[in-house]
Amino acid sequence: MVCVVSDPTPSRPLTRDAVLGDPLVRELLEARLVGVFATLDSSGTIHAVRMWYAAGEGYVVLATGSRSQKVRNLERDSRASLVLHDSRPGFEVCGDSIAGRAEVVRGLEARPLVDLVHRRYVSSDVGPPPAVREFLASDDVALRFRPESALTWDERRSPASRALRDVGGALPLVPTDPRP
Numbered sequence: 362m363v364c365v366v367s368d369p370t371p372s373r374p375l376t377r378d379a380v381l382g383d384p385l386v387r388e389l390l391e392a393r394l395v396g397v398f399a400t401l402d403s404s405g406t407i408h409a410v411r412m413w414y415a416a417g418e419g420y421v422v423l424a425t426g427s428r429s430q431k432v433r434n435l436e437r438d439s440r441a442s443l444v445l446h447d448s449r450p451g452f453e454v455c456g457d458s459i460a461g462r463a464e465v466v467r468g469l470e471a472r473p474l475v476d477l478v479h480r481r482y483v484s485s486d487v488g489p490p491p492a493v494r495e496f497l498a499s500d501d502v503a504l505r506f507r508p509e510s511a512l513t514w515d516e517r518r519s520p521a522s523r524a525l526r527d528v529g530g531a532l533p534l535v536p537t538d539p540r541p
Contacts, residue, residue: 372512376437381419385515386457389445390416393481398445398504400434400463408434414443415477419436420507421459424478424500427467432502435463443506451531452522455515461508467501474503 375383381390408430412423421443425431435441439462445508446456466474479497483489489497516522525531 372514375511375513377509379510380459380461381416383457383511383513385455385513386445386459386511387416389455389457390414390421390448392445392447395446396423398431398506399442399444400431401438402430402434403437413447413478414484415481417474417477417505420505422474422478423463423504423506424475425502425504426499427465427502431504432465435465436503439463441504441506441509448534449531449535450518451525452519453526453531455513455517457511457513459506459508459511461506461510463504463506465501466505471501471503474505475500478503480481483499 373383375386380386395411396414397409398408398412398414398528402408412425412433414421414423416422423443441461441463443459443461444456445459446454448454448456479500483497
């Protein structure tokens, strides 16, 4: 019996305008996912946090509080990375790791950008409870992230992914429960 090994699909490197023009990057930006945004702290350690995001024209916008560690990091060094991924059981994974620079946007210019991000994740059909309004109000700055390069991966249609899906061999991912 001959066993055929399926190599992983190679990552695709992208640069400049090709990053936001890439079909997979666009698909992930349009999906309502949670990204991982990384900055460098003063000791050179990577500070990575989960964040909501929205696509802008030539950039990705993220909303945060002006007192956050990521803002302090970006004020010192504008380099950052954003990882977007849609991971499912088995090899049903795709994503991108985008490197670039982020600008901290404050004041009146920040409000519409922050609102753009919030509208992607919180329904405007119901008035949010006071605790939600208070939490969202803490986002008083926007981060305008401009991609410079990216690596993408997509195993959704790979032979290994199809084979595992066909035999039902992928174990489900198990999320954590909400905390009381």
